[in-house]
Amino acid sequence: MYPTVDPLAPAGVAPTGISRRSFFRFAAGASALASLPILTEAHLAYADRPKFADPNKGIHIDANENPMGPCEAARQAMVNIIPRGGRYLFTGEEELAELFAKQEGLSPESVIPFAGSSEPLHFTVLAFTGKDRPLVIADPGYEAPMWAAKVSGAQIFKVPLADPKGEAKHDVKAMLAAASNPGVIYICNPNNPTGTCTPRSDIEYVVANAPKDTVILIDEAYIHLCDAPRSIDFVKEGKNVIVLRTFSKLYGMAGIRMGFAIGRPDLLAKITPFGGMNALPITAVVAAKASLLDPDLVPTRKKIIADTRVETIAWLKSQGYSCTPSESNCFMLDVRQPGKQVQAALAAKEMYVGRIWPAWPDSVRITVGTPDEMMAFRKDFTSVMSGSTAGLVLPKMPRRLEETPFRHMS
Structure with missing residues (x-):
């Protein structure tokens, strides 16, 4: 039988480092359910961004968003x-x-x-x-x-x-x-x-x-x-x-x-x-x-995202990196070193990639952005990986949930 997990434990689920007090300051019973934050991909992505990240600057391929927006x-x-x-x-x-x-x-x-x-x-x-x-x-x-x-x-x-x-x-x-x-x-x-x-x-x-x-x-x-x-x-x-x-x-x-x-x-x-x-x-x-009611929306966007994903993963493989065989708008990239180091080094270039899961500490999640965003990712990733992230001073991350602008968004 698999061991049970406390999601608030320091080595538990991402985002790690979030304090216990910041999540569950409530009494038992019905009041607990009323005050519980309903966490979303947005919360979890934001909590794992470096504190210096400016949401209005740089490229954000860390929250599985679709940059094309509504049709x-x-x-x-x-x-x-x-x-x-x-x-x-x-x-x-x-x-x-x-x-x-x-x-x-x-x-x-x-x-x-x-x-x-x-x-x-x-x-x-x-x-x-x-x-x-x-x-x-x-x-x-x-x-x-x-x-x-x-x-x-x-x-x-x-x-x-x-x-x-x-x-x-x-x-x-x-x-x-x-x-x-x-x-x-x-x-x-x-x-x-x-x-x-x-x-x-x-x-x-x-x-x-x-x-x-x-x-x-x-x-x-x-x-x-x-x-x-x-x-x-x-x-x-x-x-x-x-x-x-x-x-x-x-x-x-x-x-x-x-x-x-x-x-x-x-x-x-x-x-x-x-x-x-x-x-x-x-x-x-x-x-x-x-x-x-738009019959062309799903097939058109599916192809755009798939083409960009396939090209990006093919390029990463050509550089010697392995990725999960994704069929979605995100994939896990094995960077062959602590993922948080690579994440932080990319963030220093205002290239924000996804969080790290404790089960796979040497991998980072990449969201498929626009073709131009993924070309910029290639450039910054090459620069980061051609140097050494050893000794890099990591920014204070992840951001605690109580510091985020989100309320109980769902």
Whole structure:
């Protein structure tokens, strides 16, 4: 059995070095849930940036953002709705959920819009884990579920990825064996930070063999960037599966905030008491609807990002470096030395790359930026790696969460 993990331990999840007091200053019970920060990729990326980083300067390929931003139709939709910004317009949320449900062959009751996918991720862990219901996740993997599990009192089992030097996929049999009664098994597909996909057959194995009360939480934040089969059909079949979707990645709406939780109505009913009934920004609602109605958006952007990723990884391999076989907008790069040294040296050139996962301390995560940004990355990476980072005075990093401008963004 894999050991449990305290995500607040100094050697635990990234961002390391964040104080215990800065996260959980609350009493036990309902007040704890009300005050818990809902962590997002933005929080975790910002917390790991050097203190001297200026968000308005340099190149930021550290937060899995899409620099293309919203599509033109989404931008125009937001402009057009601004005069009606004094209204809540709840019907817009209903129309958006109905549109997505129709496109995916779902019942509208199986879809709930949220401000991004971080809220339903967080609420699912709170709803289905607890003192006797652990959380099982991959390592390295997206860290946010662990913070919610800490509040619910759940044990956390981190299971190393299978074939880390190759496919770097979820080790589904080991994940099933890690705990006898998991409340949630979390699968991010494609995985963050590796960008790698877990085969459909493996995901089917988890769904078929998990304990009957276990919820399989499948995070498809990056699914539009790959050719892997989607998992929404598990919901149609009535399985214990909740699927997360977001407009933050391929759709370029990270700062606008829109996403969905997709699942059986009875499962969704258990996560909504934790939140999700608040009115959503009407700008985000209309931008999401316009994006869904653009038939060329996904294939066009998927190709642009894939071409840039493939060219960048090919160049790195030509220089003798290994990368994960990503199908997403990020990948892990083995720099063959402590990753924090390379991260800091690049930051000194105002080239900000992603954080380091304790399981792979010699690797850094690279977000796929624009072609011009990735050419600039090549130049700075060559400069840094041609010199020695030994003896480099590291900036004070990571930044503590209490110093960030973020509130409880989701």
